[in-house]
Amino acid sequence: MSKLFKTLRNLFIVLATIYVALFALTSVIRYPEPISSIRLALAPASKTPFLMPAHTIAPSASKHPWAIGAPEVPETVMWNKEKISFDSFLERTQTNAFLIIRDGAITYEKYRNGKSESSLLPSYSVAKTMTSLMIGKLISEGKLKESDTFVSVLPEFKAGTNFDQVKISDLLDMSGGLAALDNYPDGPAGWGVAIAQMYATTDLNYFMKNNRRMDSTPGTKADYRSIDTQMLGLVIKKITGEKLADYFSKSFWAPVGAEYAATWNVDRIDGQEKTFCCFNAAARDYARIGQLLLNNGASSIGGANLIDANWMKRLTTSKVTLDRNWGYGAQIWHPYSDSNLMMGLHGQYVFIQPSTHTVIVKLSDEPTKNGDNESYTAAVLHDIARALPNKK
Structure with missing residues (x-):
């Protein structure tokens, strides 16, 4: 018994020593404490909203339920030139929620894997468009110009390099030229790369000050880099002087009639929202932002114009060509x-097709490495939007 006790005691000492060392390391590099970091690294996408601190985005004070239209049931889809059943498509792409909105009414709605109408699900880079909406509002109010440089708003980040020449327009169109790549990690070994540091950090200002190295001259090369969107988030907070969650709530979330509170993960409570990702909401409320864009910036609730006409044009105009040879501009594909x-990463989509008055929301738990699923899924959503509904 004495030998067993000594063995257990020594094991405990070793584990405690390792934990203390890891705790010190994560504190120095501004990561969550070790156990939280490991949980975040290993969690499926749909669990991540609850593993980082967050600010709450208040919903509408009054309820405005979606209208329910004549039901439509997709039966088959073309997936990479193969006809498969719609249910197989949902399973293959690890779908948690799928909605079709036609003419402002829900015509199809399905939840899987224990999710429901009220489930808070992550957006990942869908959040980039939310960030763009706030930038557009500041520009329309004359509080910001696309020609402004990042450091003219936040001079504390001046680097004495061509980083100081990065303009708001460069950041909007993924042309900032920074060296922080979106090379997503595959397993714990990759958690030292820039995108993982920005995702997990407990201090975004610290991250930003240590990631100002440039890869190209600002405005000369388009390359999808999430740090550009995070810089826009820092600009919004500086100009508004308030939490982005609060600013987004009163400017967009509540006015579109959001039924549920959303959250935006932050580096720390009362800190900075991670605007390149980490917006979390119910599927029906993501659809309300899609419907806002479909309505040319007018809210379906009362018809208030929430997006300036010039910004709507900016949102719907491609400025650069990025991955998959897709157009991109102002933080939307x-x-x-x-x-x-x-x-967004892991299979998050809000698809908007004005000609058929269609919005489709798909929220998923796909792995980081999912081949060319984005192209195949976009094609499926495009086909569904254009197809005459199969009504039942």
């Missing part, structure tokens, strides 16, 4: 000439 797409 243009995979087809007749469609706009808010898209």
Whole structure:
């Protein structure tokens, strides 16, 4: 018994020593404490909203339920040139929620894997378009110009390099030129790369000051880099002087009639929202932002114009060509000439097709490495939007 006790005691000492060392390391590099970091690294996408601190985005004070239209049931889809059942598509892409909105009414709604109408689900880079909406509002109010440089708003980040030349317009169109890549990690070994540091950090100002190295001259090369969107988030907070969650709530979330509170993960409570990702909401409320864009910036609730006409044009115009040869501009994708797409890692989509008055929301738990699923899924959503509904 004495030998067993000594063995257990020594094991405890070793584990405690390792934990203390890891705690010290994570504190120095501004990561969550070790156990929280490991949980975040290993969690499926749909669990991550609850593993980081967050600010709450208040919903509408009055309830405005979606209208329910004539039901439509997709039966088959083309997936990478193969006809498969719609249910197989949902399973293959690890779908948690799928909604079709036609003419402002829900015509299809399905939840899987224990999720429901009220489930808080992550957006990942769908949040980039939310960030763009706030930038557009500041520009329309004359509080910001696209020609402004990042450091003219936040001079504390001046680097004495061509980083100081980065303009708001460069950041909007993924042309900032910073060296912090979006090379997403595959397993714990990759958690030292820039995108993982920005995702997990407990101090975004510290991260930003240590990631100002440039890869190209600002405005000369388009390359999808999430740090550009995070810089826009820092600008919004500086100009508004308030939490982005509060600013977004009163400017967009409540006015579109959001039924549920959303959250935006932050580096720490009362700190900075992670605007390149980490917006979390119910599927029906993501659809309300899609419907806002479909309505050319007018809210379906009372018709208030929430997006300036000039910014709507900016949102719907491709400025650069990025991955998959898709158009991109002002933090939103243009995979087809007749469609706009808010898209995030792990299979998050808000697809908008004005010509058919259609919004489609798909929220998923796909792995980080998912091949060319984004292209295949966008094609499926495009086909569904254009198809005559199969009504039942």
